[in-house]
Amino acid sequence: MEKTRKGCPGAAGRPRCPDKETAILAAALTLLTRHGFTRMTLDNVARAAGVSKATIHLRWRTKTELAAAALATLRPCAAPHTTGDVRADLAAQLADLAAVLTRTGGMALIGTCLAEEDHTPDLLELLREHAVIPRRAGLVRVLDQARAAGTAAIDLDAESLASALLGVFCADYLAGRTAGPGWADRIVAALL
Amino acid sequence: MEKTRKGCPGAAGRPRCPDKETAILAAALTLLTRHGFTRMTLDNVARAAGVSKATIHLRWRTKTELAAAALATLRPCAAPHTTGDVRADLAAQLADLAAVLTRTGGMALIGTCLAEEDHTPDLLELLREHAVIPRRAGLVRVLDQARAAGTAAIDLDAESLASALLGVFCADYLAGRTAGPGWADRIVAALL
Amino acid sequence: MEKTRKGCPGAAGRPRCPDKETAILAAALTLLTRHGFTRMTLDNVARAAGVSKATIHLRWRTKTELAAAALATLRPCAAPHTTGDVRADLAAQLADLAAVLTRTGGMALIGTCLAEEDHTPDLLELLREHAVIPRRAGLVRVLDQARAAGTAAIDLDAESLASALLGVFCADYLAGRTAGPGWADRIVAALL
Amino acid sequence: MEKTRKGCPGAAGRPRCPDKETAILAAALTLLTRHGFTRMTLDNVARAAGVSKATIHLRWRTKTELAAAALATLRPCAAPHTTGDVRADLAAQLADLAAVLTRTGGMALIGTCLAEEDHTPDLLELLREHAVIPRRAGLVRVLDQARAAGTAAIDLDAESLASALLGVFCADYLAGRTAGPGWADRIVAALL
DNA sequence: AATGAATGAGATTTCATTCAT
DNA sequence: GATGAATGAAATCTCATTCAT
Numbered sequence: 001m002e003k004t005r006k007g008c009p010g011a012a013g014r015p016r017c018p019d020k021e022t023a024i025l026a027a028a029l030t031l032l033t034r035h036g037f038t039r040m041t042l043d044n045v046a047r048a049a050g051v052s053k054a055t056i057h058l059r060w061r062t063k064t065e066l067a068a069a070a071l072a073t074l075r076p077c078a079a080p081h082t083t084g085d086v087r088a089d090l091a092a093q094l095a096d097l098a099a100v101l102t103r104t105g106g107m108a109l110i111g112t113c114l115a116e117e118d119h120t121p122d123l124l125e126l127l128r129e130h131a132v133i134p135r136r137a138g139l140v141r142v143l144d145q146a147r148a149a150g151t152a153a154i155d156l157d158a159e160s161l162a163s164a165l166l167g168v169f170c171a172d173y174l175a176g177r178t179a180g181p182g183w184a185d186r187i188v189a190a191l192l
Numbered sequence: 193m194e195k196t197r198k199g200c201p202g203a204a205g206r207p208r209c210p211d212k213e214t215a216i217l218a219a220a221l222t223l224l225t226r227h228g229f230t231r232m233t234l235d236n237v238a239r240a241a242g243v244s245k246a247t248i249h250l251r252w253r254t255k256t257e258l259a260a261a262a263l264a265t266l267r268p269c270a271a272p273h274t275t276g277d278v279r280a281d282l283a284a285q286l287a288d289l290a291a292v293l294t295r296t297g298g299m300a301l302i303g304t305c306l307a308e309e310d311h312t313p314d315l316l317e318l319l320r321e322h323a324v325i326p327r328r329a330g331l332v333r334v335l336d337q338a339r340a341a342g343t344a345a346i347d348l349d350a351e352s353l354a355s356a357l358l359g360v361f362c363a364d365y366l367a368g369r370t371a372g373p374g375w376a377d378r379i380v381a382a383l384l
Numbered sequence: 385m386e387k388t389r390k391g392c393p394g395a396a397g398r399p400r401c402p403d404k405e406t407a408i409l410a411a412a413l414t415l416l417t418r419h420g421f422t423r424m425t426l427d428n429v430a431r432a433a434g435v436s437k438a439t440i441h442l443r444w445r446t447k448t449e450l451a452a453a454a455l456a457t458l459r460p461c462a463a464p465h466t467t468g469d470v471r472a473d474l475a476a477q478l479a480d481l482a483a484v485l486t487r488t489g490g491m492a493l494i495g496t497c498l499a500e501e502d503h504t505p506d507l508l509e510l511l512r513e514h515a516v517i518p519r520r521a522g523l524v525r526v527l528d529q530a531r532a533a534g535t536a537a538i539d540l541d542a543e544s545l546a547s548a549l550l551g552v553f554c555a556d557y558l559a560g561r562t563a564g565p566g567w568a569d570r571i572v573a574a575l576l
Numbered sequence: 577m578e579k580t581r582k583g584c585p586g587a588a589g590r591p592r593c594p595d596k597e598t599a600i601l602a603a604a605l606t607l608l609t610r611h612g613f614t615r616m617t618l619d620n621v622a623r624a625a626g627v628s629k630a631t632i633h634l635r636w637r638t639k640t641e642l643a644a645a646a647l648a649t650l651r652p653c654a655a656p657h658t659t660g661d662v663r664a665d666l667a668a669q670l671a672d673l674a675a676v677l678t679r680t681g682g683m684a685l686i687g688t689c690l691a692e693e694d695h696t697p698d699l700l701e702l703l704r705e706h707a708v709i710p711r712r713a714g715l716v717r718v719l720d721q722a723r724a725a726g727t728a729a730i731d732l733d734a735e736s737l738a739s740a741l742l743g744v745f746c747a748d749y750l751a752g753r754t755a756g757p758g759w760a761d762r763i764v765a766a767l768l
Numbered sequence: 769a770a771t772g773a774a775t776g777a778g779a780t781t782t783c784a785t786t787c788a789t
Numbered sequence: 790g791a792t793g794a795a796t797g798a799a800a801t802c803t804c805a806t807t808c809a810t
Contacts, residue, residue: 038228053772055771062805111307114306115300116228166359203789212794243795243796250793422615436793437784437793438785441784492694512750543751547748555740555746556739574732591810596773618802629776633803639801639802
């Protein structure tokens with residue numbers, strides 16, 4: 001019945017309020033995305049989460065650990081629907097990527113992780129694990145299925161092709177080119 | 193001819209030491225790349241450049257203006273050599289991109305500009321103007337020449353193809369895939 | 385200080401520079417009055433006077449000396465007109481005092497000298513010498529004439545009566561009571 | 577009955593040390609008086625009060641607010657003793673005024689408030705409310721009682737007479753005339 | 769556990785003054 | 790003599806972290 005916490009056997013006393021944990025991490029992720037690591041102040045996180053700063057430090061020793069924990073809450077997109085139509089499936093995943101990144105300000109979060117790579121490599125590591133890799137996996141799965149079925153002539157390994165498909169969004173964003181409607185379809189058509 | 197100051201008020205008084213200007217901007221760019229915007233402190237810039245903080249403020253009113261000026265010193269690669277061999281030319285440019293970004297820690301700088309986009313949009317704007325756009329222009333020029341010469345069958349507009357080529361590096365970097373030897377050749381071969 | 389160099393030699397067509405000394409002192413006095421001693425920055429004085437900061441330091445070693453010199457330029461009011469009507473003469477001088485202090489922001493300047501008394505006693509000393517004492521002298525002269533002529537029954541020494549007359553303005557100002565029309569007449573009538 | 581914090585949120589957390597509050601305000605008032613507003617640095621206040629600068633900022637957001645709070649601690653003199661002897665009562669109050677201003681360096685504080693009037697009008701406002709007005713009220717009360725009792729022939733409204741009595745001190749101070757023994761008695765005798 | 773208080777270590781910016789031309 | 794450059798020494802304010810209740 002009791003919620004034994006990992007690594008803290010025999011924890012006695014007043015249990016931690018789990019709601020606070022969630023609220024803090026959500027606030028941290030929002031502020032991390034919106035303002036970057038250094039501008040995400042613990043004061044602001046505390047205020048947004050409705051707790052005190054000391055409560056944050058009770059759970060994570062440093063601001064860096066908090067940021068890492070917040071990144072670890074990134075949930076990969078739901079497993080993408082697969083129709084068997086390779087191009088349509090890939091385009092759907094690309095379109096979803098563009099939508100999510102645009103809606104959540106994801107490029108700023110990616111920027112934060114890149115910018116902090118020297119100082120806090122964990123951030124980029126966690127971003128990879130929780131966001132980049134799962135996203136790539138979805139594409140790779142479709143491509144592998146296609147190759148197995150001989151559906152499409154693909155003369156590039158799936159991982160590199162995944163990089164090409166995902167990379168277009170990054171490069172476009174850096175160039176100031178915004179993805180309009182039909183963007184995903186055009187990309188897939190051209191690269192395949 | 194005459195050396196009177198009257199006609200040339202800019203010459204009055206002690207002249208500015210041009211070395212300081214250069215040193216400050218170089219230090220700022222280095223620290224901006226290595227530590228990001230907020231960790232690039234004026235103290236550190238001053239120390240690295242061998243000047244006082246007030247000397248920095250004499251030239252740029254705020255830290256933000258200094259960072260922008262530092263970014264504006266980014267010189268695009270020398271106009272790339274064009275051999276007429278489309279694939280070789282593109283691969284050479286990609287390889288140079290990878291080399292430069294790796295050597296200078298360019299991805300961290302890109303990250304800083306992305307992370308600060310909301311707070312200081314100028315940074316991303318300057319990065320675009322001084323680094324991204326020129327880089328893309330080199331690729332686009334080769335692709336346009338190829339298309340004009342009918343050298344290669346290209347079924348995608350040059351700009352999008354440039355995004356695909358450049359984007360592979362970004363996506364690979366985010367995925368933790370490091371570009372080994374032959375990387376550029378393989379990418380060009382696959383995408384064309 | 386010699387004034388032999390009255391103009392810029394051989395500068396045909398260029399208007400003669402107004403006396404820098406005068407311009408600096410005027411600017412300093414204005415800023416001293418408007419912003420107080422510590423907020424009167426040499427940068428602002430230099431800009432207002434149209435000279436460089438170094439030019440100021442060429443004449444006065446420190447900011448304090450400049451402030452003192454500026455105060456020393458305070459010219460006492462023109463010798464007041466004396467009609468022989470004691471009350472009218474006194475009221476005229478009081479009304480002039482109120483007008484001058486109001487128009488020039490004199491209370492702020494008095495405040496600055498008082499506030500700096502511990503740090504720079506010279507300021508209050510100069511204010512006394514150049515503004516307070518002459519002002520009092522005008523009143524005292526009238527009172528002495530009156531006493532000599534037996535015009536008015538004055539049972540208080542002239543200096544103390546001068547303090548009373550002048551002090552009303554100070555006390556009213558401190559209390560937030562603004563002197564309206566007829567103020568001077570009422571005061572004189574009451575105190576005599 | 578229960579000791580839950582919910583109903584009394586002010587009791588949660590570490591309680592504020594009330595001594596610090598007092599010490600900070602006392603230090604601020606002392607330094608404000610002795611050195612003026614701009615020379616009253618937070619560093620000095622913190623050192624004099626034995627706290628850190630951040631502790632000051634925890635209570636007052638800006639230096640201006642701190643100075644205002646310090647001025648607001650000025651307590652008017654205890655309600656003056658009233659004997660019924662109008663002249664003696666007035667003289668006693670005047671003598672007390674002179675003693676307090678001399679002992680505490682009050683003229684410098686008045687100077688600071690005057691000097692800062694344009695920049696921080698709150699200071700003069702607070703000085704009025706906490707020091708000037710109460711002081712005047714004491715005089716006015718005596719004068720009103722006297723008039724009601726017909727004790728003295730007063731041909732000037734009480735407020736203006738209060739200005740005259742208080743103003744003598746200001747004017748004397750500005751003129752460099754120091755109030756010796758018997759000063760208050762002489763002033764009252766002369767003006768009434 | 770949770771909170772508000774407290775703090776040491778900066779960060780940016782300003783300023784009176786000196787320097788070099 | 791006059792100027793603009795250069796600087797050392799603050800000054801205000803912020804923040805991650807620790808403390809006491």
